[in-house]
Amino acid sequence: MRSDKTTGRAAPPRRRRKESSDILGFAKEIDAGLLSIVFPEQKETSLGRLLTSAVECFAQNGYHGTSTRDIARHAKLSSAALYVHFKTKNELLYKITLVMARSMLQDLRNVDKPELPPAERLAALIRSYVGCIARMTMAVRVSTFEFQALTREQRRVTTAIRSEVNAIVTACLEQGRDRGQFRIVDVDLMRIAIMSLCITVCQWYKPNGRMPPEELADHYVGLVLRMVGCQDGAAMDAKGAGL
C-alpha cells in the first residue's frame, strides 16, 4: 500500500549521532516503564515535548494521519528539529511502541505472584493491566492501533514482547483451571477475550472523568473473574470489587 520506504531516495552518509544519555536512555535502547514517568514530567524539554506531541497526534489522527509538521508544530518546534532527535517519523512510532510494550510487561512481572491463589493472582494482573491502560490511554492507543505502521522487523520485536505478556496471563489461567477454580475450555480464546476486553479501555476511558483509574480497574477485575467462572467471583463481588 502507501509506500513508506523513506521516500526511496539514496540514504546519504549520516552525521554521527549521540548514542545515549538522553531521557529515554536510548543507548541500552529504551528503559522500560519510563514512558509513563517521563512523558508527563518532561514537557519542558524539547525531546519530551516531541514525544508527548507525537503520542497525542498519533492517538488522535493515527500515524498516517499525522505529519511530521503536525508533531513539530504541536511541540512548538520547527519540523527539522524533529530530525535532530529521531532519524525518521517511523522511529518515533517505534520508540513509543517499544516503551509501552516493555513498560506493560515490566508492570505485569512486578505484580505477578505465582504462589498466590489463582483468583488473587489473576485479580492482581488485571488490576495492574487495566490501571496502566487507564492511566495512559493515548500511548496505549498508539502502541495498539498503529502496530501495522511498523516495519516487519519492528513488528517482530514488539510481538515478542507481547507474547511474554500473554505467557504470564496464560500461565495464570492454566493454573486456575488445573486447580479447578476457573472453568475454562479454551485457554487461548479466554486470554484473547480477557485482554482485548481490557485493552479497549484506552478507546473510551477519560482519565480525568468521574471514575478514577483504580476504581475502573477494580470493576474490570470483577468482570474478568466472572468470565473465568471463578468460584470466588461472588465473594469478591460482595467484598467490594465494585460489582
Added chain:
Amino acid sequence: MRSDKTTGRAAPPRRRRKESSDILGFAKEIDAGLLSIVFPEQKETSLGRLLTSAVECFAQNGYHGTSTRDIARHAKLSSAALYVHFKTKNELLYKITLVMARSMLQDLRNVDKPELPPAERLAALIRSYVGCIARMTMAVRVSTFEFQALTREQRRVTTAIRSEVNAIVTACLEQGRDRGQFRIVDVDLMRIAIMSLCITVCQWYKPNGRMPPEELADHYVGLVLRMVGCQDGAAMDAKGAGL
C-alpha cells in the same frame, strides 16, 4: 492535524450525477444490510470492486495510510475511475461506515425479542452481534477504527445510529437486572464492556480459520452471560454454549 479539506481548491461546477439505481441504492442513501450481501457477490462490477478494495485497503493500512491510487489499482481501475462513483475518498469511507452501522442495527433489531427471558434475549443479541462481526471482520474494522477520519457531521450521523444499537443492549441489560436475573451495578459500564469485548473480534478473528463464526458467537454468548452474573449461565455452559 493533517488537513483533509478537499485540498482547499475552489470546487468547480460538477456534472450532474446519477442519483440512484446503483447497487447500494444511494438514492434513499444506503440500504442497511446490503454491505454484507452485496460486497462478496458484486466483485465483478466496477463499483463492487471499488468498495471491496476500499474496505480491504482501509482495513489493512487505515484510511490515511491508503491512497486513492491504492484502491484503484487494487480494483484494477484507473484512479480517476474512482471519482466516477464517489465524489471524494472521504465519501467512500463514509458510505462503508454507514452501511455497516445500519446493517448491524438492522440485524440486532431483527433478533431482539423483548418478550423472551432476559438471558435468552441477551444471548440472541450477542450471537447476532458477534456473528456479524466475525463474518465481516474487515468492514467492521474500517467502520470502527477509522471513525475519527470522518467529518464532524458524518460522525454525528454515525453516532446516532450506534446509540440506537446501544439502546437495544441497554434495554436488555436493564430488563435482566430489574427481574433480578443479572447482577449489574453500572449498566452503562457493563454495556461498554460487553460491546467492546465483542467488537475486538474483528481485530484477531480469521473467518476461514478452524473456528466457524457461529461457534465463536456461541463462545462469546457464554462469556457475556457470565459477565452479567446470569444465574442461567451455568445451565447454559452445560448445555453447549461451548464453555
Added chain:
DNA sequence: AAATTTTATAAGCAATCGCTTAGTATAAGC
C-alpha cells in the same frame, strides 16, 4: 440510427508529504 448518458482513461495540477541542506546560536571540551 441519432442523441444522450455513463463509464472509463491518460495526463496533469496544486498541495502536502518525509526528509535534507545550509547556516546560526549556544553550550561543552581542551
Added chain:
DNA sequence: GCTTATACTAAGCGATTGCTTATAAAATTT
C-alpha cells in the same frame, strides 16, 4: 580562546497526495 559538538531554523528537494480536465469508448434512451 579556540575548537568541536549539539540544538535549532529557514528554505527547499523530489515524491506522492487527492482530485480535475480533456477525451473517448460503451451503454442507454429516444
